[in-house]
Amino acid sequence: MFLWIIQRDLLLAMRRRSDVLTTLFFFVIVVSLFPLGVGPEMAMLRIMAPGVVWVAALLASMLSLGRMFASDHLDGTLEQMLLSPQSLPLLVLGKALAHWLVTGVPLVLMAPVLGIQYDLPGDALLVLTASLLLGTPVLSLIGAIGAALTLGLRGGGVLVSLLVLPLYIPVLIFGAGAVEASTAGLGAGAHMSLLGAFLLASLVLAPWTAALSLRISME
Amino acid sequence: MPTLEGNQLECVRGDRRLFRDVNFSLEAGGLMQVQGPNGSGKTSLLRMLCGLAAPAHGEIRWNGTEIRTLGSDYYGAMSYLGHLGGVKDDLTAIENLRISSALGGVEIDERKAHDALQHMGLGGRELLPAKVLSQGQRRRVTLARLLVCGTVLWILDEPLTALDTTAVKLMQGLMEQHLEHGGMIVMTTHQEIEIAALTTQRLQLA
Numbered sequence: 001m002f003l004w005i006i007q008r009d010l011l012l013a014m015r016r017r018s019d020v021l022t023t024l025f026f027f028v029i030v031v032s033l034f035p036l037g038v039g040p041e042m043a044m045l046r047i048m049a050p051g052v053v054w055v056a057a058l059l060a061s062m063l064s065l066g067r068m069f070a071s072d073h074l075d076g077t078l079e080q081m082l083l084s085p086q087s088l089p090l091l092v093l094g095k096a097l098a099h100w101l102v103t104g105v106p107l108v109l110m111a112p113v114l115g116i117q118y119d120l121p122g123d124a125l126l127v128l129t130a131s132l133l134l135g136t137p138v139l140s141l142i143g144a145i146g147a148a149l150t151l152g153l154r155g156g157g158v159l160v161s162l163l164v165l166p167l168y169i170p171v172l173i174f175g176a177g178a179v180e181a182s183t184a185g186l187g188a189g190a191h192m193s194l195l196g197a198f199l200l201a202s203l204v205l206a207p208w209t210a211a212l213s214l215r216i217s218m219e
Numbered sequence: 220m221p222t223l224e225g226n227q228l229e230c231v232r233g234d235r236r237l238f239r240d241v242n243f244s245l246e247a248g249g250l251m252q253v254q255g256p257n258g259s260g261k262t263s264l265l266r267m268l269c270g271l272a273a274p275a276h277g278e279i280r281w282n283g284t285e286i287r288t289l290g291s292d293y294y295g296a297m298s299y300l301g302h303l304g305g306v307k308d309d310l311t312a313i314e315n316l317r318i319s320s321a322l323g324g325v326e327i328d329e330r331k332a333h334d335a336l337q338h339m340g341l342g343g344r345e346l347l348p349a350k351v352l353s354q355g356q357r358r359r360v361t362l363a364r365l366l367v368c369g370t371v372l373w374i375l376d377e378p379l380t381a382l383d384t385t386a387v388k389l390m391q392g393l394m395e396q397h398l399e400h401g402g403m404i405v406m407t408t409h410q411e412i413e414i415a416a417l418t419t420q421r422l423q424l425a
Contacts (some may be wrong), residue, residue: 001321001322004318004321004322004326008310008314010316011310011314012307012309012310015309015348023313023414069287074303075303075304075305075307076301076302076303076304076305077305077307077309077319077322079271079299079303079305080299080305080319080322080323081322081324082271083269083270083294083297083299084291084294084322084323084324085291085292085294085295085323085324086291086322086324087291186242199315201402210281218271219271219272219273
């Protein structure tokens with residue numbers, strides 16, 4: 001069932017490619033505009049790079065949160081999910097994972113290419129990609145809670161950012177911090193461990209919380 | 220023998236009380252038609268019966284146990300078709316049916332989905348995306364789920380809207396067959412329809 005839901009969401013994303021591309025284009029454009037706006041000062045760009053890439057990834061991931069449950073809510077599929085004999089947290093986990101595959105993975109793959117614009121050295125690019133790989137699933141999982149809580153509300157988009165952003169900030173700090181630490185020669189190990197811990201904690205807690213929120217929103 | 224009971228159900232929306240003291244008991248082979256004017260709380264009652272909403276007061280029991288404590292055991296025995304059909308525009312009729320029945324706990328193969336859609340009069344349109352289907356055809360895709368789900372209790376909210384007379388006849392036959400085999404149906408409809416059942420009760424909401 002878990003695989004069914006992922007497969008379905010990927011199929012829907014394939015049929016509606018524009019939604020996926022919007023997120024990716026947003027990410028690419030924001031990251032590419034910074035060097036143009038700030039100027040070609042190599043040293044400064046190298047310092048800025050992790051922060052800019054991470055902030056852009058965070059905003060891009062948030063951009064698509066509203067859609068995670070909204071279309072299922074509108075056409076009644078969400079009611080079926082709530083009334084399914086399958087476990088709801090597992091279904092939510094499937095949806096969050098599909099969201100990550102559709103919005104997170106393209107960002108992770110794109111990040112090293114964009115990092116070159118900032119003249120990041122090879123090992124920093126590697127750390128950046130790895131930190132995004134660990135961090136973006138956390139964004140999707142935490143985002144699922146926000147999306148579930150604001151389901152069907154007017155102005156839900158603003159509310160979801162207010163709810164979710166404070167929870168995103170630790171991921172941002174340690175994600176960008178990992179790259180900075182590695183360029184400073186301190187090693188990214190500690191930051192990466194923390195990101196891994198965030199991922200494990202959100203894998204366990206977020207689907208369960210989001211499932212509860214969905215039941216409340218649908219009542 | 221499965222039973223569904225409602226005791227002193229009360230529904231409050233905002234500061235308005237839609238109904239109170241609703242009691243009923245439904246047994247195998249029984250049909251309950253919920254009637255009442257628009258806004259009298261028919262859909263709210265049905266959403267309570269399937270566990271989507273909690274009653275302000277009272278309890279709903281399935282085989283003697285409160286449905287909220289039963290959870291997935293109850294969901295596995297019940298199919299709810301609401302106003303919204305749960306049909307995805309971007310998926311074909313077959314994909315829609317297979318996914319919605321998998322959600323209902325029954326995984327079916329392409330062949331079986333094909334047969335069910337054929338039976339619902341959608342032969343030849345199984346591979347069209349749902350967005351090009353008419354309202355009535357989308358409804359038939361939703362109803363096809365009942366053919367494959369194998370659940371005892373059907374909770375149907377206006378199942379006949381947008382259907383043509385042939386489809387209404389088809390549904391009538393389907394429901395009678397379900398009741399004959401010991402199934403139970405709770406439904407709302409504004410259309411005049413006679414369904415032969417072991418016991419038929421009408422629940423009038425003011």
